[in-house]
Amino acid sequence: MALPFADFDVEAYAQDTSDHVTSYQSDRGAIVKTLVNAQPLEETPFIAPFVACPNATAKQAMQFADIHPGDVIMDLGCGNGQLMRAAVQHLLDIKCKMTPENSFVQSKVIGIELDPYLADHVRQLISSETDLQVWLALNGKLGLESKEDDSVVLDRCIQVRILEQDIFTVDLELWKPTVLVLYLLPEGLRRLQPQLMQWLITSDGRRLVTIDYAVPDWQPQSTEPLNSGTGTKHLYLYTRSDLHINR
Numbered sequence: 001m002a003l004p005f006a007d008f009d010v011e012a013y014a015q016d017t018s019d020h021v022t023s024y025q026s027d028r029g030a031i032v033k034t035l036v037n038a039q040p041l042e043e044t045p046f047i048a049p050f051v052a053c054p055n056a057t058a059k060q061a062m063q064f065a066d067i068h069p070g071d072v073i074m075d076l077g078c079g080n081g082q083l084m085r086a087a088v089q090h091l092l093d094i095k096c097k098m099t100p101e102n103s104f105v106q107s108k109v110i111g112i113e114l115d116p117y118l119a120d121h122v123r124q125l126i127s128s129e130t131d132l133q134v135w136l137a138l139n140g141k142l143g144l145e146s147k148e149d150d151s152v153v154l155d156r157c158i159q160v161r162i163l164e165q166d167i168f169t170v171d172l173e174l175w176k177p178t179v180l181v182l183y184l185l186p187e188g189l190r191r192l193q194p195q196l197m198q199w200l201i202t203s204d205g206r207r208l209v210t211i212d213y214a215v216p217d218w219q220p221q222s223t224e225p226l227n228s229g230t231g232t233k234h235l236y237l238y239t240r241s242d243l244h245i246n247r
């Protein structure tokens with residue numbers, strides 16, 4: 001397990017794991033060990049703590065992003081994989097599409113996570129059949145069809161992959177996501193602006209959805225209040241055609 005910062009004292013960390021276990025449970029009940037929540041963010045390369053995206057919000061974000069077969073959905077800072085799982089579930093719900101040539105349109109769900117404990121957790125989720133119960137149950141026929149590198153192909157149509165990597169080093173043109181769904185803090189979104197802008201303006205049809213926080217100074221194409229919230233929290237959608245910068 002690679003540690004993201006060289007001088008981090010992993011032995012001391014391991015001796016007192018209770019400090020490094022998130023104090024809440026995700027919707028799936030799992031309590032996950034984290035590195036990111038172990039010390040103040042400013043002393044780390046992380047731009048957001050680990051807070052699992054509520055299931056209802058993750059589902060709503062997929063609807064809002066108008067996910068369809070063939071999309072490559074990427075979560076920069078995927079935590080314990082809640083948004084990835086919602087993306088897979090959404091894709092399974094809307095079914096695979098056959099092309100006229102009888103081949104399947106493949107969708108991809110890719111998570112980027114720098115915290116090695118969280119990355120490992122998601123890696124286990126997507127490769128262990130028991131933890132994948134929900135994903136696979138929806139799939140009917142236990143869809144682990146082939147496995148290459150870290151990726152798992154579900155139902156011929158959905159490939160799931162986790163990359164243990166710093167968001168700022170991800171080559172978006174290599175993975176070519178069509179949808180980015182981000183649950184990060186405003187300062188982190190601000191720091192990501194050059195990367196996000198370059199990605200968004202390169203091609204029509206790309207959609208950026210942020211949860212709870214808008215990208216600072218950017219005018220969203222549309223917003224939607226979170227169904228599960230008090231009306232103060234929103235989803236924000238950005239596309240190339242409607243991108244306006246307020247300065």
Ligand SMILES: C[S@@+](CC[C@H](N)C(=O)[O-])C[C@H]1O[C@@H](n2cnc3c(N)ncnc32)[C@H](O)[C@@H]1O
Pocket residue numbers: 036045046047048049050051052053054075076077078079080081082083084112113114115118165166167168183184
């Ligand atoms: C609010 S959580 C996101 C939760 C997640 N998207 C979900 O589906 O529930 C933010 C995540 O971003 C990760 N993160 C923060 N800075 C990062 C960085 N520079 N590179 C990669 N991951 C990062 C954190 O470790 C944390 O898991």
